[in-house]
Amino acid sequence: MKILITGFDPFGGESINPSYEAIKRIKLDNSDIELVTVEIPTVFDKCIDTLDRKIKETEPDIVICTGQAGGRFPITVERVGINIIDARIADNEGNQYIDAPIKSDGESAYFSNLPIKAIVKSLINNKIPAEVSNTAGTFVCNNILYGLLYLINTKYPHIKGGFIHVPFLLEQVTDKRNTPSMSLETITEAMKIIVETAAVTETDISEQGGAIC
Amino acid sequence: MKILITGFDPFGGESINPSYEAIKRIKLDNSDIELVTVEIPTVFDKCIDTLDRKIKETEPDIVICTGQAGGRFPITVERVGINIIDARIADNEGNQYIDAPIKSDGESAYFSNLPIKAIVKSLINNKIPAEVSNTAGTFVCNNILYGLLYLINTKYPHIKGGFIHVPFLLEQVTDKRNTPSMSLETITEAMKIIVETAAVTETDISEQGGAIC
Amino acid sequence: MKILITGFDPFGGESINPSYEAIKRIKLDNSDIELVTVEIPTVFDKCIDTLDRKIKETEPDIVICTGQAGGRFPITVERVGINIIDARIADNEGNQYIDAPIKSDGESAYFSNLPIKAIVKSLINNKIPAEVSNTAGTFVCNNILYGLLYLINTKYPHIKGGFIHVPFLLEQVTDKRNTPSMSLETITEAMKIIVETAAVTETDISEQGGAIC
Amino acid sequence: MKILITGFDPFGGESINPSYEAIKRIKLDNSDIELVTVEIPTVFDKCIDTLDRKIKETEPDIVICTGQAGGRFPITVERVGINIIDARIADNEGNQYIDAPIKSDGESAYFSNLPIKAIVKSLINNKIPAEVSNTAGTFVCNNILYGLLYLINTKYPHIKGGFIHVPFLLEQVTDKRNTPSMSLETITEAMKIIVETAAVTETDISEQGGAIC
Numbered sequence: 001m002k003i004l005i006t007g008f009d010p011f012g013g014e015s016i017n018p019s020y021e022a023i024k025r026i027k028l029d030n031s032d033i034e035l036v037t038v039e040i041p042t043v044f045d046k047c048i049d050t051l052d053r054k055i056k057e058t059e060p061d062i063v064i065c066t067g068q069a070g071g072r073f074p075i076t077v078e079r080v081g082i083n084i085i086d087a088r089i090a091d092n093e094g095n096q097y098i099d100a101p102i103k104s105d106g107e108s109a110y111f112s113n114l115p116i117k118a119i120v121k122s123l124i125n126n127k128i129p130a131e132v133s134n135t136a137g138t139f140v141c142n143n144i145l146y147g148l149l150y151l152i153n154t155k156y157p158h159i160k161g162g163f164i165h166v167p168f169l170l171e172q173v174t175d176k177r178n179t180p181s182m183s184l185e186t187i188t189e190a191m192k193i194i195v196e197t198a199a200v201t202e203t204d205i206s207e208q209g210g211a212i213c
Numbered sequence: 214m215k216i217l218i219t220g221f222d223p224f225g226g227e228s229i230n231p232s233y234e235a236i237k238r239i240k241l242d243n244s245d246i247e248l249v250t251v252e253i254p255t256v257f258d259k260c261i262d263t264l265d266r267k268i269k270e271t272e273p274d275i276v277i278c279t280g281q282a283g284g285r286f287p288i289t290v291e292r293v294g295i296n297i298i299d300a301r302i303a304d305n306e307g308n309q310y311i312d313a314p315i316k317s318d319g320e321s322a323y324f325s326n327l328p329i330k331a332i333v334k335s336l337i338n339n340k341i342p343a344e345v346s347n348t349a350g351t352f353v354c355n356n357i358l359y360g361l362l363y364l365i366n367t368k369y370p371h372i373k374g375g376f377i378h379v380p381f382l383l384e385q386v387t388d389k390r391n392t393p394s395m396s397l398e399t400i401t402e403a404m405k406i407i408v409e410t411a412a413v414t415e416t417d418i419s420e421q422g423g424a425i426c
Numbered sequence: 427m428k429i430l431i432t433g434f435d436p437f438g439g440e441s442i443n444p445s446y447e448a449i450k451r452i453k454l455d456n457s458d459i460e461l462v463t464v465e466i467p468t469v470f471d472k473c474i475d476t477l478d479r480k481i482k483e484t485e486p487d488i489v490i491c492t493g494q495a496g497g498r499f500p501i502t503v504e505r506v507g508i509n510i511i512d513a514r515i516a517d518n519e520g521n522q523y524i525d526a527p528i529k530s531d532g533e534s535a536y537f538s539n540l541p542i543k544a545i546v547k548s549l550i551n552n553k554i555p556a557e558v559s560n561t562a563g564t565f566v567c568n569n570i571l572y573g574l575l576y577l578i579n580t581k582y583p584h585i586k587g588g589f590i591h592v593p594f595l596l597e598q599v600t601d602k603r604n605t606p607s608m609s610l611e612t613i614t615e616a617m618k619i620i621v622e623t624a625a626v627t628e629t630d631i632s633e634q635g636g637a638i639c
Numbered sequence: 640m641k642i643l644i645t646g647f648d649p650f651g652g653e654s655i656n657p658s659y660e661a662i663k664r665i666k667l668d669n670s671d672i673e674l675v676t677v678e679i680p681t682v683f684d685k686c687i688d689t690l691d692r693k694i695k696e697t698e699p700d701i702v703i704c705t706g707q708a709g710g711r712f713p714i715t716v717e718r719v720g721i722n723i724i725d726a727r728i729a730d731n732e733g734n735q736y737i738d739a740p741i742k743s744d745g746e747s748a749y750f751s752n753l754p755i756k757a758i759v760k761s762l763i764n765n766k767i768p769a770e771v772s773n774t775a776g777t778f779v780c781n782n783i784l785y786g787l788l789y790l791i792n793t794k795y796p797h798i799k800g801g802f803i804h805v806p807f808l809l810e811q812v813t814d815k816r817n818t819p820s821m822s823l824e825t826i827t828e829a830m831k832i833i834v835e836t837a838a839v840t841e842t843d844i845s846e847q848g849g850a851i852c
Contacts, residue, residue, distance in 0.1 A: 012425065067426070068426075069425075069426040070425065070426070071426075071603075071604070072426065073812070073816075073817055073818065073819060073820075074812075074813075079295075079297070079351075080295055080297075080321070080322070082292075082293055082295075082322060082347070084292070084293075084324070085423075086345075086421060086422060086423030086424075087421060087423055088421055088422075088423045088424065088425060089425070096421070098419050098420070098421050098423075099330075099419060107320060107321055107322075108293070108320055108321060108322040108323060108324060109293070109295060109320075109321040109322035110321060111297070111321060117312075124813045127808075127809050127810035127813065128809055128813070129809055129812050129813050129820060130813070132299075133348075134295070134348040134350060134351055135347040135348035135424070135426075136426060137347060137423065137424040137425050137426040138292075138347055138423035138424055139423060139424070139425045139426065141425075141426055142426075165426055169766075170766050170767060170768055170825065171766035173712070173713075173768050174713075174763045174766065174767070174768050174769070177497075177712075178497075178712055179712065180712060180819050181712075181768060182822075183821075183822045183824065183825050185822065185824060186809065186822050206311050206312060207311065208299060208300060208301055208309070208311050209299060209301075210298075210299030210300050210301045210311075210350065210351035210352060211299075211301065211348070211350040211351055211352070212225065212282075212283065212301060212302070212350050212352045212354075213280070213281075213282040213283070213284075213285065213348075213349060213350035213352065213354055213355075213378055284816075284817070286599070286603075286604055286605065286606060286607075287599075287600075337600045340595075340596050340597035340600065341596060341600070342596055342599050342600050342607060343600070382553075383553050383554060383555055383612060384553035386499070386500075386555050387500075387550045387553065387554070387555050387556070390499075390710075391499055391710075392499065393499060393606050394499075394555060395609075396608075396609045396611065396612050398609065398611060399596065399609050438851065493852070494852075495851075495852040496851065496852070497852075498852065505721075505723070505777075506721055506723075506747070506748070508718075508719055508721075508748060508773065510718070510719075510750070511849075512771075512847060512848060512849030512850075513847060513849055514847055514848075514849045514850065514851060515851070522847070524845050524846065524847050524849075525756075525845060533746065533747055533748075534719070534746055534747060534748040534749060534750060535719070535721060535746075535747040535748030536747060537723070537747060543738075558725075560721070560774040560776060560777055561773040561774035561850070561852075562852060563773060563849065563850040563851050563852040564718075564773055564849035564850055565849060565850070565851045565852065567851075567852055568852075591852055632737050632738060633737065634725060634726060634727055634735070634737050635725060635727075636724075636725030636726055636727045636737075636776065636777035636778060637725075637727065637774070637776040637777055637778070638651065638708075638709065638727060638728070638776050638778045638780075639706070639707075639708040639709070639710070639711065639774075639775060639776040639778065639780055639781075639804055
């Protein structure tokens with residue numbers, strides 16, 4: 001069982017990105033899993049190209065992309081990527097598209113085929129706040145999620161994949177008021193649980209994880 | 214120019230739904246618009262059937278559905294409906310589907326073809342907090358939004374349509390801590406601006422209105 | 427029955443202060459009340475001097491000071507002023523004291539002698555979100571509250587007085603994310619209710635209005 | 640150097656109180672400090688009596704009381720205790736006083752004489768979110784803070800003392816939406832830093848730590 005996990009480099013004025021900090025510290029209990037860890041640039045298009053190259057190179061069974069969700073409280077497991085870019089800020093190479101499709105020949109959205117409910121349940125069972133999310137935004141995180149699911153749906157139908165959003169680190173909020181955060185230890189532990197849950201879950205569980213709005 | 218606007222009945226323990234309260238009070242300045250106002254039941258499937266019947270009956274140019282987004286701060290103009298129901302609570306007839314598609318032959322998502330950016334801009338120009346939203350949740354609001362866009366894409370290609378989420382009313386939060394709200398007067402004024410902006414906007418403006426996550 | 431009500435001028439980068447905007451629009455139903463409305467500078471010391479002068483000049487029975495509480499959701503009726511200045515930003519004349527007492531011969535705190543519970547109840551009965559607050563901060567709002575109560579305790583024992591914090595106006599948050607606001611109409615209506623409740627309440631009601639923390 | 644530190648037992652429907660969980664796990668680096676750890680009942684009056692007895696028995700140089708602040712984001716170092724009880728819920732023995740003084744012969748408020756600014760700075764230097772708070776509420780936390788400062792001001796003038804509020808633990812918010820939390824490891828580390836900073840700081844630093852409101 002090979003799992004490719006990606007994190008982004010810092011963006012939006014932050015000097016650190018909790019997603020990559022966490023994934024590079026993962027220590028698995030399950031020795032049947034070979035984990036490949038990659039840092040991806042916070043750049044439209046290029047992030048998908050990097051991911052595609054890495055998939056070709058490593059031939060994983062599962063791909064888990066991760067990113068920073070500043071302002072969210074729990075670990076959020078994304079349900080769906082949508083075919084749009086609408087960038088409130090520029091990416092790390094200055095691109096700022098407005099209402100552009102990610103893939104002109106792609107569907108309007110793809111649903112993650114990770115066991116998102118089983119992952120949320122495992123995290124909560126391990127006392128880590130977690131929820132399903134129904135939007136990965138319209139910036140680079142949604143971009144890589146949609147891009148990954150497009151690749152799965154068009155080129156790699158045997159791969160399971162999805163996206164995890166993590167809160168700011170403690171140190172990122174010491175100068176921000178009323179902003180949620182999570183320790184690097186907790187996020188790293190969450191990542192380990194996510195990887196191991198994805199590895200062993202054949203079929204997702206059926207439990208409500210919806211949002212009123 | 215005929216516009217059909219819908220609001221929901223109360224749900225989730227509330228005794229009032231700000232969406233219908235507001236739309237039934239709209240007073241338009243633009244006399245070229247004929248406005249048809251309907252209350253829709255907060256019930257899966259049935260809400261879409263009611264909407265379809267109303268569309269057949271009234272033959273509108275534009276359909277705007279509206280609903281309550283308890284916990285949101287601004288008026289939010291929804292960008293996309295997704296093909297899933299995942300109900301955290303039961304609807305008003307006791308249905309609580311988990312991870313079920315809304316339409317088995319529908320696309321995974323449809324984008325609103327209302328001028329969502331022009332609407333947000335008009336609201337802000339009139340000093341009313343407003344944002345584009347990238348998720349209408351997975352309950353009945355997303356259900357009617359997806360259902361409307363499915364109808365537009367399969368049966369009524371000439372219609373423009375979308376969904377507006379409104380915050381709790383002031384009176385709904387007097388017993389809730391740290392919960393945002395908006396006065397009925399402000400929501401009603403917002404609805405008027407939305408209807409009149411939708412009526413006169415041929416092509417949406419291109420302005421960023423995205424979300425990082 | 428004469429009531430002196432004060433609001434502050436804009437501060438902290440805002441171009442408007444909801445407190446003064448609201449109080450100058452109050453229209454009372456109760457014709458037995460003579461209402462005197464004053465704008466006070468957002469400046470330490472000077473605001474208290476201005477208030478003292480106005481009290482001497484108008485000889486009110488009740489003094490209600492009001493100010494902007496950006497970030498709060500409901501109307502908040504302050505319970506207590508504390509004898510300290512700790513300014514996170516400079517006041518409107520550039521003063522920024524740190525951990526300085528307001529009055530070197532004053533008590534460590536004074537409790538408002540307005541009927542704060544009756545005021546909260548009247549507001550909620552009129553469908554306006556309201557709470558007792560146990561801190562007016564350590565900037566100019568606490569400064570005028572403490573200063574008023576110091577004056578009442580040392581010079582004007584027959585006067586009843588206190589402080590009301592109001593949220594941002596709608597227009598102040600159109601460019602701020604996840605920030606609560608209230609319409610000018612609602613804040614103005616709240617101010618009218620507060621003035622009329624203060625005027626007719628001899629003894630405050632006994633109802634819980636506390637905070638866990 | 641002897642330091643007495645207290646935490647509360649669980650209250651308000653929670654099965655755990657992060658304050659006591661954290662303090663009983665503190666491991667100090669500074670071997671000059673003798674740390675005495677006590678669990679205090681979440682009960683008005685009785686908590687102060689327990690504290691007084693413990694102070695007599697252990698003769699500490701510094702007393703740090705701690706408690707749970709559900710809903711707060713950072714570690715908060717309280718500046719002031721006020722002479723009032725206004726209980727929104729009953730304490731653990733069913734007492735629910737409204738607008739009652741804590742000590743009929745006490746001052747209206749007492750300021751903490753812990754080095755609150757130095758403590759906040761140490762925490763932030765160690766990447767732990769922290770702020771000064773200007774209200775400990777009107778429930779049992781403010782009760783013990785005010786009670787401690789009353790004891791210091793009337794019986795133990797050589798003691799330094801104050802109060803620390805800590806957020807919910809991760810596990811306390813897995814079933815609460817949009818509620819901040821902090822890991823037990825982080826809170827425990829924070830407590831160690833607070834104890835060691837209090838022990839070595841003769842005079843507090845002068846740095847702004849105020850609140851606008």
